Amino acid sequence: MQRVLGVIIVLGSWCLGYAQTYSLLLAQKVQQVTEVNQQLLDYENFGPKPTGSLELELVNDWLVSYYTDLGYTVSLDSFKVGSLLTSNIIIEKHGKDTTQWVVIGAHYDSVVDSYGANDNGTGVVATMQIARLIRDIPTQLSVRIINFGAEELGLLGSEHYVANTLSASDSIAVMFNLDQLGGTKSADNSKIVCERDEGNRIAQNDLPSARKTDTLAHIFTQYTHLKPVLGPAFSTDYMPFEERGYTITGLYQESDYNAFYHSSSDRLFNMDTEATKEVIKGTVAASIYFARPLVADTEQDLITLVPNPARNFVRVIVTDYTEVNYVITNALGQQVAKGLTTVGEPIPIHVCGDGLYTVSIYTTDDVFINASKLIIAR
Numbered sequence: 001m002q003r004v005l006g007v008i009i010v011l012g013s014w015c016l017g018y019a020q021t022y023s024l025l026l027a028q029k030v031q032q033v034t035e036v037n038q039q040l041l042d043y044e045n046f047g048p049k050p051t052g053s054l055e056l057e058l059v060n061d062w063l064v065s066y067y068t069d070l071g072y073t074v075s076l077d078s079f080k081v082g083s084l085l086t087s088n089i090i091i092e093k094h095g096k097d098t099t100q101w102v103v104i105g106a107h108y109d110s111v112v113d114s115y116g117a118n119d120n121g122t123g124v125v126a127t128m129q130i131a132r133l134i135r136d137i138p139t140q141l142s143v144r145i146i147n148f149g150a151e152e153l154g155l156l157g158s159e160h161y162v163a164n165t166l167s168a169s170d171s172i173a174v175m176f177n178l179d180q181l182g183g184t185k186s187a188d189n190s191k192i193v194c195e196r197d198e199g200n201r202i203a204q205n206d207l208p209s210a211r212k213t214d215t216l217a218h219i220f221t222q223y224t225h226l227k228p229v230l231g232p233a234f235s236t237d238y239m240p241f242e243e244r245g246y247t248i249t250g251l252y253q254e255s256d257y258n259a260f261y262h263s264s265s266d267r268l269f270n271m272d273t274e275a276t277k278e279v280i281k282g283t284v285a286a287s288i289y290f291a292r293p294l295v296a297d298t299e300q301d302l303i304t305l306v307p308n309p310a311r312n313f314v315r316v317i318v319t320d321y322t323e324v325n326y327v328i329t330n331a332l333g334q335q336v337a338k339g340l341t342t343v344g345e346p347i348p349i350h351v352c353g354d355g356l357y358t359v360s361i362y363t364t365d366d367v368f369i370n371a372s373k374l375i376i377a378r
């Protein structure tokens, strides 16, 4: 959609009234954001993907298999635009509370002729990263990720979703929209616009939106190098949610992308890939934060892996527990081993090749305790 920038409020030194403590879990998850450029390129290489095109169907298949491989059950929320059939792609991760949802949206269609690396490959790749990194974190709230169709034809996918598919019994804590997160190559991409609801259809949801957006901005100061600025929400998939009174927030990279906007030049080689990755890191931190991870940072136990570097066995040392669950993931975030272990007993790691791994430790009830890096070298 037309994303002409409105009034932007630059936030100077962030006000100090915030009590959001720095979370080791979020910091670790942000570090596990990988393969952003490759995924953006994969999305771009499908070519322009307007509604009704074969290319869009191929992107749909690509996303469905990506989410399925991560262990999600994918549902397609199909609808018609004239004679064209298209769909929203939906995955869910249940939290302790299965009635309260964090909805994370990013449209996956592009306009005719646009490769859409920025609009909206960046939002799509952000949802792929969020899906992978939030999957194993126990959270209080449930998370629903939706890649909307037909956004570029007038928010048709998100409108269809709120009008026909969203259950009235679902409470939405926040609708967090990701559209055009990529910075222009050689431009100043040091800022990121955190979008809040300023009026629009319903007045009562403005204040909760302002609060969520302040939180979002603060998360960017904590876990990224970017400087958050506040701007108004407009012209993308959170609007149908706003019109029904839901609380919305979103992100938008403000750097001047007009030369490439909705054109065949919206491609990775015109983007500032480092800044884009930084925005995506922030989306991961914010999504996990909004879902309220069930881990108290102040009570986070330190774990030690011995030996480290390891060869064929590794032991987990953690105080106050006799048995723990472990999950070993490789540098790409793929799970390579998991199981239950007695603290101090050797865990076989023969199946893992040499490299850098993350060992995440959970209680036997699967509440996250902590994670640590493990080097395997033989």
Ligand SMILES: [Zn+2]
Residues within 6 Å of the ligand: 001, 107, 119, 120, 151, 179, 180, 236
């Ligand atoms: Zn867009």
